[in-house]
Amino acid sequence: MKGLFVLCLIFVIASPCLCQNYFNVVKYGAKGDGHTDDSNAFTNAWQDVCGSTRDTPTLIIPEGQNFMLQPLSFQGPCKSTTISVKIMGTITAPQSNANWKWDDNDGDYWIKFSNINGLIINGGGTVDGQGDSWWNNNGHIRPTALKILECDNLKLGPLKHINSPRNHISIVGCNDALISNLHIIAPKDSPNTDGIDISTSTNISVQHSIISTGDDCIAINNGTEFIYITDIQCGPGHGISVGSLGKDGDYSTVEEIHVSNITFRETTNGARIKTWTGGSGYARKITYEDIIVFKVENPVIIDQQYDALEPLKTKYNVLEGVSKAVKVSDVIFRNIRGTTNGKDAIDLNCARIGCTNIILEDIDIVDLDGKKASASCNSVQGSCSSCNPQVSCL
Numbered sequence: 001m002k003g004l005f006v007l008c009l010i011f012v013i014a015s016p017c018l019c020q021n022y023f024n025v026v027k028y029g030a031k032g033d034g035h036t037d038d039s040n041a042f043t044n045a046w047q048d049v050c051g052s053t054r055d056t057p058t059l060i061i062p063e064g065q066n067f068m069l070q071p072l073s074f075q076g077p078c079k080s081t082t083i084s085v086k087i088m089g090t091i092t093a094p095q096s097n098a099n100w101k102w103d104d105n106d107g108d109y110w111i112k113f114s115n116i117n118g119l120i121i122n123g124g125g126t127v128d129g130q131g132d133s134w135w136n137n138n139g140h141i142r143p144t145a146l147k148i149l150e151c152d153n154l155k156l157g158p159l160k161h162i163n164s165p166r167n168h169i170s171i172v173g174c175n176d177a178l179i180s181n182l183h184i185i186a187p188k189d190s191p192n193t194d195g196i197d198i199s200t201s202t203n204i205s206v207q208h209s210i211i212s213t214g215d216d217c218i219a220i221n222n223g224t225e226f227i228y229i230t231d232i233q234c235g236p237g238h239g240i241s242v243g244s245l246g247k248d249g250d251y252s253t254v255e256e257i258h259v260s261n262i263t264f265r266e267t268t269n270g271a272r273i274k275t276w277t278g279g280s281g282y283a284r285k286i287t288y289e290d291i292i293v294f295k296v297e298n299p300v301i302i303d304q305q306y307d308a309l310e311p312l313k314t315k316y317n318v319l320e321g322v323s324k325a326v327k328v329s330d331v332i333f334r335n336i337r338g339t340t341n342g343k344d345a346i347d348l349n350c351a352r353i354g355c356t357n358i359i360l361e362d363i364d365i366v367d368l369d370g371k372k373a374s375a376s377c378n379s380v381q382g383s384c385s386s387c388n389p390q391v392s393c394l
Contacts, residue, residue: 032065050078058084076116087125134165167194188236190214239269246279293338345373358382
């Protein structure tokens with residue numbers, strides 16, 4: 001009996017995880033030198049984290065080290081009701097896309113967390129997607145750097161995300177998430193490098209973050225409702241967008257979107273709703289308010305022919321014959337101020353089906369010389385009070 005006790009004691013001491021609540025990837029053999037593939041160490045550490053019955057078992061990625069990882073999937077469900085991942089150092093993708101080793105994810109992601117309720121990812125470290133070698137590669141589907149799938153009660157941030165091959169963060173099928181204190185950076189000419197994409201999710205808050213990318217700072221996609229976005233600095237990039245919706249004739253729905261206290265700086269768009277011709281569904285109960293725009297090409301825009309070539313948009317001749325589209329309604333643009341370097345400060349480009357109950361209040365946008373900017377609109381029903389520029393069809 002005594003011998004059995006001693007044997008168990010030796011096992012506990014030798015184990016990197018069983019005697020405490022922190023699971024350091026270095027203790028599982030991770031080198032953290034930026035070159036060695038540390039994927040196996042992370043996988044083994046995760047198995048112990050996810051299998052732990054302790055309160056909030058925590059995966060530790062220590063400060064001052066750089067861990068190179070191949071595409072990895074951290075899967076649940078886990079035994080504890082709360083799981084923590086502390087990224088205090090740097091995790092980095094292979095430097096060249098030729099060195100990526102794909103398993104069965106078809107190039108969809110680099111790092112994925114799935115089916116883990118109560119997931120907390122923070123630590124203030126860096127997630128480096130090494131996207132440079134991907135951006136000119138049109139022959140392969142470019143992966144999302146961080147995909148979070150079906151993780152309810154998620155908390156994400158503070159973290160820094162840089163240079164994703166495609167969008168930096170995808171939130172898919174999640175409910176009740178708080179995303180805050182992120183710093184997301186990619187060159188302004190890097191293609192499709194959205195900061196945060198949200199789809200089929202409910203009750204998501206995004207706040208207190210700085211996003212500078214080559215595409216949408218935040219994109220709100222099909223199947224989302226009750227999204228709250230506040231205190232975001234966006235730019236460069238393509239703004240904060242609802243959509244695109246209705247591609248390939250799809251039925252798409254988005255509602256209860258609240259965007260406030262945003263600064264757009266040198267972005268192509270500011271507050272944007274974009275849909276494809278021929279789609280169906282709705283985008284409704286959307287509010288953009290308390291927004292500063294600085295040198296923004298399209299500060300306020302609804303575009304129901306997002307798929308049309310630019311020359312076709314000039315006179316709205318495509319939309320005159322379009323009777324099927326994602327219906328846009330109950331939209332408020334309120335207290336938006338600043339400067340534009342584009343053709344129209346306000347562009348409401350709706351299909352024949354029309355955009356209804358579009359309310360603009362307290363808008364003051366001028367060109368870079370301080371002169372009056374212009375506005376354009378088509379098939380819009382609503383009102384415009386205290387608007388500069390005036391919108392002729394409202």
